[in-house]
Amino acid sequence: MSTSYVATAGExxxxxxxxxxxxxxxxxxxxxxxxALGRKxxxxxxxxxxxxxxxxxxxxxxxxxxxxSLTAPEDREFVGLQNYVTALTDPLFWRxxxxxxxxxxxxxxxxxxxxxxxxxxxxxxxFARGVIRTSILIPYGIITVVSGFAWxxxxxxQNGFVNGWLPFxxxxxNWFGDSTPAIxxxxxxxxxxxxxxxxxxxxAGLAQVSEDMIEAAxxxxxxxxxxxxxxxxxxxxxxxxxxxxxxxxDAYRIFDNIAVMTAGAVGTESISFLTYxxxxxxxxxxxxSALSVLLFLSVILIAFLIVxxxxxxxxxxxxxx
Amino acid sequence: MRKIGxxxxxxxxxxxxxxxxxWIISLSFKSQSAITNGSPGFxxxxxxxxxxxxxxxxxxxxxxxxxxxxxxxxxxxxxxxSVIIATLAAYAIARLxxxxxxxxxxxxxxxxxxxxxxxxxPLFDMWxxxxxYDTWPGLIIPYMSFTLPLAIWTLSAxxxxxxxxxxxxxxxxxxTSWQAFRKVIVPLAAPGVFTAAILTFFFAWNDFVFGISLTxxxxxxxxxxxxxxxxxxxxFNRPASLLAAGAVVSTIPIIVIVLLFQRKxxxxxxxxxxxx
Numbered sequence: 001m002s003t004s005y006v007a008t009a010g011e012x013x014x015x016x017x018x019x020x021x022x023x024x025x026x027x028x029x030x031x032x033x034x035x036a037l038g039r040k041x042x043x044x045x046x047x048x049x050x051x052x053x054x055x056x057x058x059x060x061x062x063x064x065x066x067x068x069s070l071t072a073p074e075d076r077e078f079v080g081l082q083n084y085v086t087a088l089t090d091p092l093f094w095r096x097x098x099x100x101x102x103x104x105x106x107x108x109x110x111x112x113x114x115x116x117x118x119x120x121x122x123x124x125x126x127f128a129r130g131v132i133r134t135s136i137l138i139p140y141g142i143i144t145v146v147s148g149f150a151w152x153x154x155x156x157x158q159n160g161f162v163n164g165w166l167p168f169x170x171x172x173x174n175w176f177g178d179s180t181p182a183i184x185x186x187x188x189x190x191x192x193x194x195x196x197x198x199x200x201x202x203x204a205g206l207a208q209v210s211e212d213m214i215e216a217a218x219x220x221x222x223x224x225x226x227x228x229x230x231x232x233x234x235x236x237x238x239x240x241x242x243x244x245x246x247x248x249x250d251a252y253r254i255f256d257n258i259a260v261m262t263a264g265a266v267g268t269e270s271i272s273f274l275t276y277x278x279x280x281x282x283x284x285x286x287x288x289s290a291l292s293v294l295l296f297l298s299v300i301l302i303a304f305l306i307v308x309x310x311x312x313x314x315x316x317x318x319x320x321x
Numbered sequence: 322m323r324k325i326g327x328x329x330x331x332x333x334x335x336x337x338x339x340x341x342x343x344w345i346i347s348l349s350f351k352s353q354s355a356i357t358n359g360s361p362g363f364x365x366x367x368x369x370x371x372x373x374x375x376x377x378x379x380x381x382x383x384x385x386x387x388x389x390x391x392x393x394x395x396x397x398x399x400x401x402x403s404v405i406i407a408t409l410a411a412y413a414i415a416r417l418x419x420x421x422x423x424x425x426x427x428x429x430x431x432x433x434x435x436x437x438x439x440x441x442x443p444l445f446d447m448w449x450x451x452x453x454y455d456t457w458p459g460l461i462i463p464y465m466s467f468t469l470p471l472a473i474w475t476l477s478a479x480x481x482x483x484x485x486x487x488x489x490x491x492x493x494x495x496x497t498s499w500q501a502f503r504k505v506i507v508p509l510a511a512p513g514v515f516t517a518a519i520l521t522f523f524f525a526w527n528d529f530v531f532g533i534s535l536t537x538x539x540x541x542x543x544x545x546x547x548x549x550x551x552x553x554x555x556x557f558n559r560p561a562s563l564l565a566a567g568a569v570v571s572t573i574p575i576i577v578i579v580l581l582f583q584r585k586x587x588x589x590x591x592x593x594x595x596x597x
Contacts, residue, residue, distance in 0.1 A: 031418065034417045034418055034419055035417075035418075035419040035420060036419075037413070037417060037419070038413040038417040038418070038419025038421075038422065039413075039419055039420075039421060041409040041410055041412060041413035041417070042409070042410040042413050042414070042421070042422075042425045044406045044409065044410070045406050045407060045409070045410035045425070045429075045469050045473060046425065046428065048406060048462070048465050048466050048469060049428060049429070049432050049466050049469055049470070051462065051466065052440065052444065052462060052463045052465075052466035052467070053432055053435055053440065053466060055447075056440045056443035056444050056447065057439070057440065057443070059443040059446070059447065060439065060440075060442060060443045063442075063443065063446070070446075114337075117330065117333075118330070118333075118334055118337075120330070121326075121327060121330030121331060121333075121334060122334075124326075124327050124330075125327050125330075125331055128331065130583060130584075131335075132331060132334055132335070133583045133584065133587055134579055134580060134583045135334065135335050135338040135339055136334060136338055137579045137583055137586055137587070138338055138339070138342060138575070138576065138579060139337075139338055139341075140523075140590075141523050141527075141575040141576075141578070141579050142342075142572055142575060143526065143527050143529075143544070143545050143548075143568075143571060143572065143575075144527060144529060144545070145529050145545040145548055145549055145568075146345070146545075146548070146568040146571060146572055147341070149345070149548065149561075149564055149565070149568055150341045150342075150344060150345040150348075150565075150568065151341065153344075153345075153348055153561045153564075153565065154341065154344055156361075156561070157361065158356075158359040158360075158361065159348070159351070159356055159359060159360055159361060159561050159562075160361060161344065161361065161362055161363040163361065164361055164362060164363075165363075171361065192337070192341060195337070196338065197590070200587060200590050200591055201590075201591065203591065204591035246433075246434075249434045252436075253436045253437060253438065255437075255438055255529070255530055256529045256530070256545075259529070259533075259549065260549055272436065272437075272438040273438075275438050275439060275442070276438050276441065276530070276534070278442075279441060279442030279445065279534075280441060280442070280445060280533070280534045285442055285443075285446060288442045289442055289443065291439075292436075292438070292439035292440070292442050292443070293439070295436045295438065295439045296435075296436055296439045299434060299435070299436045303434060
């Protein structure tokens, strides 16, 4: 019964379950010790993670009910939910939320398609794997600010090359003069930088699909298209959903590219950038904190929607259950 | 179909990944006067080349040198601390049965998805009142919090694969528990720890939001923030080629790490994220 110390974690857990039913003595003492040690080992991680998240978030919640500006800290006064009312009735808030959702939907959809194509190529390729792996990691590792600069200058009509390469554009077309082209330019930078990450997640999922099943479908006469939709995609559903969840939440927080490429001008501002502008640039901690809370709530809402809508089971996806 | 598809796909991937990199390098060799006058085109036009002038300017710029130093120091310290703390936690998660394990994993996941910008306002306020604003620790602490989730997930995935019974086997063969740990477990765990360290370093090196919000001088300002604040003499016409040179310099460490450790990074990214 007491499965010696050689037990692996899995066997150990089983032993403990059995231990709960009967013969408690030695085992329960050991499990109590294990409990205590486990908690001690995770404690530093929990403390560090909470210092910078839970505590400031509570502080934001508290500050959000005050009219509080750092330029006049003495004038701080309690205003109840006024900041939230101000934010939620301001068309700017809704426009920025709309723009942010647009960034999220478009970039994730495009990244999913291109990322999947890249994953298929990497899965099938037999030569130059190291070179491909290295190249795909460069956009992943590069600083987002650098990516933003590279694309901003690429789209610039003064010093860039994009206008020269696209035959249907005038040489002096200003990408950053109007909101639609500026949003496209920002999306290009975002998509360029994050597609590799998406493709690596999808590659891991693709590796889980059994080759036998694909062969069997082939023998049964399924076309390439049918094999893709009926065999490959359903079998890597978990990986796709995890990738979409991660990237969607990441895309909703878009900030760096906007800050570098347009500084929020011509209607490219995202909700993150609006929050930043209020708190750090304008020192309006009261309304800024209200925006922080709203941003936090909207991220939770999106996570909830994706998990519910697509029935993502993170525990199952990571063999955690 | 497959015969042509794969090489075309490979070519596409290479162009996709490398074109903007080649572009920023090419841009960094355009002379600053050419940029001011406008010099469209992928490669510097003849007569617009600057040689290494932009790089010399970047290296001789005190602000930029200081920012590189800040970035290296802050990222390395944050990585070291984060990996140590994450290793403890991941060991507990992979090896021990304790109450609250699910809580730790859920919390790590929640923090990985946290909207960073919603924290900078209150953090800005807090850091100013306790004197952490515009200091190295003021950035190291948030970097640790936000790299811990990734490090814990990656490491616990790695640790779960380690055949721990080897430790006992070594002890049965006469090794002391310290020897068993050092000679058997450490070599098995090292690749995972190392991979987690690389991913953590990338995060810290890449950060922009904390970098611009929690610093005000070159005292602690990291490279991404320094690049974005660098406007040169004419605020309406940014010195594109100089910035490009700075961008290339700040990317060199990333490229070196990627070249050396690409296999480990891919293993870490995928094992940490999807184990289905």
